[in-house]
Amino acid sequence: MAVNLNLQTSESRETRLGSITGYHGSLKEMATQGCQGCLKNCKRDFSTGCSCSHSHCLDQLAGLEGAVIIDHSPVGCSAGLIGYNRSLNNKFYESKNADQNCNLKIFSTNIREQDTVFGASEKLRNTIQFAYDRHHPKHMYVVASCVSAIIGEDAYSIAEEMSEELGVPIGYASSEGINSKIWASGFDAYCHSVSKALLKEPKEKKDQVTYVGFYPKGRDHIEWMFERFGFKMLFLTGGSNLDDFARASESKAVFGQCGAQSSYLCGALEQRFGVKYFQSHLPYGGIGVERFLREFGAYFGKEDIAEEIIKEEKETYAFRLAKVKKKLAGKKVFIALGASFAYEYTRMCKELGMEVIHTVAYHYDPHLDNETPDKVAAATDVYELDQDVATSVNDGQNMETMITLKHNKPDIVISRAHKASAWAVRNGITALEVRIGLPMVGYRGLVEFGELVIKTLANTNFERKFGARFKVPFTEAYLNSEPFSFMKEAQNG
Amino acid sequence: MxxxxxxxxxxxxxxxxxxxxxxxxxxxxxxxxxxxxxxxxxxxxxxxxxxxxxxxxxxxxxxxxxxxxxxxxxxxxxxxxxxxxxxxxxxxxxxxxxxxxxxxxxxxxxxxxxxxxxxxxxxxxxxxxxxxxxxxxxxxxxxxxxxxxxYLEPTGEVNPLQVNVFGIVPFYDTFWQGTLEKLEELLKAIGLEPNIIYGHGHGIENVKKIPSAGFNLVLSPWIDLDIAKLLEQKFKTPYLQFDNVPIGPTETTKFIRKLVEYAGLDQVRAESYIKKSEDRYYYYISRHQAFVYACKYIPKDFYFIGSASAAVSVTRFMVNDVGSVPLRIYITDNVPKDRQEDVRKSLYDVELEEKDYEVIFTEDGGLAAADLRKEHEDRSVVFGSNWDLLTARSIGSAFVPVCAPYGQTLIGSKNYFGYEGGVALFSDYYGEIATNPQVAFIG
Structure with missing residues (x-):
């Protein structure tokens, strides 16, 4: 599934990859149908809000060094970006970004009622000029919104014209929340924009591997492994600087944190510059890292080094792993995570001897943006490891997740970011917000995760007492409803 | 603009x-x-x-x-x-x-x-x-x-002591929940029967009681005056406006006396409450003087960037009780043009001889940062939101968050309302100055 950088902006995941947000059944069925091209999406007759692609395009673009972002929208569409401001987490990124002690620079064009009738093109032009005069940025990005799209604004052309006028590159990302049910489509819009604006032709090819993700945190889990292969790492993450983007094409290999955030940029690097995109085996947990290293080693003709690293990593953590497995054997886990990590954690929990009773994924991609016919990681697990689990797909639909949880009664809920943990705890069930990306690499990642689960389960007094006090604000009709009763018949597309 | x-x-x-x-x-x-x-x-x-x-x-x-x-x-x-x-x-x-x-x-x-x-x-x-x-x-x-x-229907009765509370915008006023709890205590202490619709222990039953109030209390420079007028028109309920959520002894005492006069409450009871509360306030402030005056630079001026409501509350306390002077006040929440004059008047209604500070109405929060980058007083204080933290740091200023977006910390039941709120803001203010080496250190 190649990306198309000739388009003004990226296509949504639904259109490009056939991705879905409504499914229930087994992972095996879903992955098989995905591979055979016959996976259908279920719509719902009841839904709650969650997140939109627009904001995830903005939050990734805004972190770029020296960038000014113009949100062509009414006030409010970018109000939540304070949640990504460097005032909150500037230590987080281990950053080389020169703006690390500055606020994100985001302007709203402030589309008003009369603009929805007479157009807001002038407003966009004025905002670009105003923002340029205030900050003299190195590069700017114009992001379209639901409103600018519905009223038919040609923000792309205005961005091009103003770029010429001001002599500064102005990228464009069209990422309207109404266009995709999958918020990861916003990551794609960001990737599309920076792929066009910031990637450069390589001067030379180096023994370098690019990592695409949220943060470089956890690099010590994997950097030494690449060093053994003679490779250096380059990070395209929050906190990266423009030089990093310019040098990314010099890499011989690229891999991403997950299919959701990283696939499009990895795919663009592969397509434009022949950088090999490793995506079928993600390096998380013991099984994950073994397969990843073997694939990497084989590709570069360094199988022996791969075996050496695997042996060393395995031996280092063998004792702790055995201890963890003993304590966690048979513990029941309920997982609610993004498209990739939902099934990465399913495999890792099983690797630790836990029983995964249900996995919720916030969407599912039957394909990713790699040039090769390689399967997505979740499907690879089905075909290679005969992996299976009861699963459902919902775009952060917590009313659906909660009722599914109620029918499953796990010892622990493993989740992240989209409130499933908070609802689990309110219902008296222990929850753990887990790490994603490099901290999960290898036997080390697996063991550290297992040890954290043990700690989390060692004292559950809080959730037991808090859960007992929870006044359920829902009716018996809801509490007695069947899981997935919101879903209607599956449809194509 | x-x-x-x-x-x-x-x-x-x-x-x-x-x-x-x-x-x-x-x-x-x-x-x-x-x-x-x-x-x-x-x-x-x-x-x-x-x-x-x-x-x-x-x-x-x-x-x-x-x-x-x-x-x-x-x-x-x-x-x-x-x-x-x-x-x-x-x-x-x-x-x-x-x-x-x-x-x-x-x-x-x-x-x-x-x-x-x-x-x-x-x-x-x-x-x-x-x-x-x-x-x-x-x-x-x-x-x-x-x-x-x-939704509201007439209740057919009026309780002259019942007072509905408006003017505090839940969530947007970061301290709303703690403020309402303390305000409820105070109103009860002076003999009123507060009817608060928001937050813990209140709800739809309080909403239904709105038409039976003796009067509506609006605690803001302009917010909810439209609602008070609508209720006056619909249910003939009069309203009393006090232009801010009072912080500290000067403003809180003024607030209580205004209520006592308006609602004809027991003056002796109210004055005894005021005396007790002011004494307690100054006892706590006294405990910190040795800390405040101990080889520290004490800023005597401040910038404010944020909501009109927080601006009036903070400015009154900082000028009337703490003894500081505003340098510039940016109001960033799009106060309607026909209300701006009222807000401006409120912001100059302080115990100060020379009031040569500017009040700027703008939706563009970035304007303040841009202005301050160009010129600023050294070692001052910025009151604002989390957007202003890095700006304050970059100009060597102390920073005290007072409005949305407050920051990624847990607010708990924290608030700056009343006498006790004054102690809390006084403590946060000097605590920040003392721990900010760019500001406090005098060598």
């Missing part, structure tokens, strides 16, 4: 649903895109003291997740289905159907949809909240107007 906005300190009109969510039993159903609420949630909730509504936290708020097919075919029926299911699944007392930009442009008739639920198990009303019309303060007003116009 530019129309565009950098560093927004407000949410769009949809943020008004936080006013509904602050009333126990009220549940909004949003006819908006899937991520609209998340934007409001970050600036009014998560990055505003780590707050979330109880019991209907954002992630279970029904939403049509407005999408392309709704643009093409209209989303009215979609909304109707979601409301039907909401009535089936949620234990709510009142549902408010709200829409956003996209549904408004497409022309979905949410009023008709809401009216079609007449006689249903849970009453359904509607409020239009398009972001292109206004910010969360406009949304707040829309929600309250909908409740007053579509």
């Amino acid at each position: 530019a129309e565009c906005i950098e560093q927004s300190r407000v949410a769009c009109a949809l943020g008004g649903i936080y006013t509904a969510l602050a009333i126990d039993g009220v549940l909004p159903v949003t006819h908006t895109g899937p991520g609209c609420l998340a934007q409001a949630a970050d600036i009014l909730g998560r990055v505003n003291g780590g707050q979330a509504p109880v019991p209907f936290e954002e992630s279970v708020i029904p939403c049509t997740d407005f999408c392309n097919t709704d643009v093409v075919f209209g989303g009215g029926e979609h909304l109707r289905t979601v409301i039907e299911k909401t009535i089936e699944y949620y234990d709510a007392k009142l549902i408010i159907a709200v829409d956003g930009c996209t549904a408004e442009i497409v022309g979905d008739d949410i009023e008709e949809v809401a009216e079609s639920f007449e006689g249903s198990r849970i009453p359904v009303i509607s409020a239009k909240l398009p972001g292109f019309v206004g910010n969360n303060l406009f949304g707040h007003s829309q929600i309250l107007k909908s409740i007053v116009n579509q």
Whole structure:
């Protein structure tokens, strides 16, 4: 599934990859149908809000060094970006970004009622000029919104014209929340924009591997492994600087944190510059890292080094792993995570001897943006490891997740970011917000995760007492409803 | 002045649903895109003291997740289905159907949809909240107007001691919950019967009691005056405005005396409460003097960047009780033009001989940062939101958060209301100065 950088902006995941947000059944069925091209999406007759692609395009673009972002929208569409401001987490990124002690620079064009009738093109032009005069940025990005799209604004052309006028590159990302049910489509819009604006032709090819993700945190889990292969790492993450983007094409290999955030940029690097995109085996947990290293080693003709690293990593953590497995054997886990990590954690929990009773994924991609016919990681697990689990797909639909949880009664809920943990705890069930990306690499990642689960389960007094006090604000009709009763018949597309 | 906005300190009109969510039993159903609420949630909730509504936290708020097919075919029926299911699944007392930009442009008739639920198990009303019309303060007003116009019924009785409290915008005023608890205590202590609709221990039953109040109290320079006037018109309830949430002894004492005079309360009881409270305030302040005056630079001026309501509260306390002088005040929440003069008057109504500071009304929060980068007083103090933290640091200023987005910390029951609130702000203020080496160190 190649990306198309000739388009003004990226296509949504639904259109490009056939991705879905409504499914229930087994992972095996879903992955098989995905591979055979016959996976259908279920719509719902009841839904709650969650997140939109627009904001995830903005939050990734805004972190770029020296960038000014113009949100062509009414006030409010970018109000939540304070949640990504460097005032909150500037230590987080281990950053080389020169703006690390500055606020994100985001302007709203402030589309008003009369603009929805007479157009807001002038407003966009004025905002670009105003923002340029205030900050003299190195590069700017114009992001379209639901409103600018519905009223038919040609923000792309205005961005091009103003770029010429001001002599500064102005990228464009069209990422309207109404266009995709999958918020990861916003990551794609960001990737599309920076792929066009910031990637450069390589001067030379180096023994370098690019990592695409949220943060470089956890690099010590994997950097030494690449060093053994003679490779250096380059990070395209929050906190990266423009030089990093310019040098990314010099890499011989690229891999991403997950299919959701990283696939499009990895795919663009592969397509434009022949950088090999490793995506079928993600390096998380013991099984994950073994397969990843073997694939990497084989590709570069360094199988022996791969075996050496695997042996060393395995031996280092063998004792702790055995201890963890003993304590966690048979513990029941309920997982609610993004498209990739939902099934990465399913495999890792099983690797630790836990029983995964249900996995919720916030969407599912039957394909990713790699040039090769390689399967997505979740499907690879089905075909290679005969992996299976009861699963459902919902775009952060917590009313659906909660009722599914109620029918499953796990010892622990493993989740992240989209409130499933908070609802689990309110219902008296222990929850753990887990790490994603490099901290999960290898036997080390697996063991550290297992040890954290043990700690989390060692004292559950809080959730037991808090859960007992929870006044359920829902009716018996809801509490007695069947899981997935919101879903209607599956449809194509 | 530019129309565009950098560093927004407000949410769009949809943020008004936080006013509904602050009333126990009220549940909004949003006819908006899937991520609209998340934007409001970050600036009014998560990055505003780590707050979330109880019991209907954002992630279970029904939403049509407005999408392309709704643009093409209209989303009215979609909304109707979601409301039907909401009535089936949620234990709510009142549902408010709200829409956003996209549904408004497409022309979905949410009023008709809401009216079609007449006689249903849970009453359904509607409020239009398009972001292109206004910010969360406009949304707040829309929600309250909908409740007053579509839900309230006369109670047929008036309790002269009952006072409804308005002017504090839940969530947007980061300290709203703690403030309302302390305000309720104070009003009871001086002999009133407060009727507060928001927050813990209150709810829809308090809403129903609104028409029987002896008077409405509006605690703000302009917010909710429209609601007080609407209630006056509908139920003949008079209102009393006090132009800010009082912080510290000067303002709180003034507030109590004004109430006593207006409502004809027991003066002796009130004065005894004032005496006790002021004594206690100065006892606590006295405990910290040796710390304050100990080889430290003490700033005598400040910048303010944020909401009009917080601006008046903080300015009065800092000038009248702490002894500081405003350098410039930026009001960033789009005060309507015809209200700006009132706000300005409130901001100059302080115990100070020379008042040569500027008050600037702008939606562009980035203006303050741009101005301060160009010129600023050294070793001053910035009162504002989390957007101002790095700006303050970059100009060697102390920083005290006082309004949304407050920051990614837990607000708990913290508030700066009244005498005790004065002690809290005094302590936070000098605590920040002392721990900020750029400011405190005098060598």
